[in-house]
Amino acid sequence: MKREDFLRKPVVPMKLTPRMSVNRLIQEFSNSGCFGAGRVSSACDIFERMVRDEQCTIFLAIAGAMVPAGLRATIADLIRRKLIDVVVSTGANMVHDLVEALGGHHYKGHWSVDDFLLYKYHIFRIYDVFVPEEDFVKADKAIMDMFDEIAKENEGHNFSSCELMWEIGSRLNDPKSVLRAAYEAKVPVFLPAIRDSEFAFMYRVHSKRHPAGDFLKVDTFKGVSEIVNIAERSPRLGMVVLGGGVPRNTVQHAALMAEKGLDYAVVITMDRPETGGLSGSTLRETVSWGKVKRKADKTMVIGDALIVFPVMVAAVLERLGDKFERRGLG
């Protein structure tokens, strides 16, 4: 490269005006093109291209307490608009979706509260979100009751996490629920680490309640073929990652096993690559595994997903307009 090749795009100072829309702000971020602002504007562009690509299957990977912090209705809405084709989540996020679907709440709290006082009042803390134990326990009981019912109706069937989430979603009435929206839109919800969630801990109680063996059967490996089959059927693959962890690698590995690699990738995380953990691993590193294509349309935003993701979605919805319709996975 020559010297002038490094000096082609000057930074344009951001101009902020009253009543400017979210997308207008993102365009100002793009004019800057620097630091987090530049990456957020790139993330918006990539997500828009994913959505407009009818041949692309879009995976949303969710780790971290996104649902307790208020993203459940946003995710449910994206599912209903068919802007997401597959959800891959921690079990906990779907448990918290269930908590609210059953009438429970998450409360605005504070990170500096006396945690032992919370303990005495049976209140759980997720950074600055509070959850009363009774809302959790009511969800526990609902999970166990549903397991009883599902086992009885489907004697001997081995459920994948995805099949189980649709069964649970079919039993919910809350339109803001991720699980209900996924069931209605037939969007698969994979919980690759389901055993590390309230679903699994309540499964233990449920199974002990049925010593004759007539309890629910769950096959945690079954989801591997299901998600790889989706990746194999899809001409192109895209992912949006909130956090990272097991959900991110589940999507990436499905792309690898389908012998394709991802075509689009947006990762929003606060994690660092130096520890070798997957959540902070760069998308360049992911290319070395063949999980993301070398020429993929990709960016990694270092930031709080609870800020970046809603901004990105709002900007892209604005660009798409009210009349935009996407076919979805079908």
Added chain:
Amino acid sequence: MREGVSAKFLHEWIIMGKRSEPKERFCGNCRHHNVYQYPDLILCFVRYQKHEDPVVPTLGCCEEWDFAPQECFCLKEALRKDNERKG
């Protein structure tokens, strides 16, 4: 409902904080207690596993009672509410 909790005891224990949690038999100081409707009702997983109604009063008790205080306010607040109700 449990009987026999004196006003003097409640005053010393709740208001003055002089006494430790009583070893009287209450669901609210049993190992198996989980809050169902704070502080009045708890969910008992032992009863649930036995296919019995798992939602029981905090001030109730059964033969499975296993004393293991959780250092929580459930029993204290349930007793206070019950005492206030009785006047």
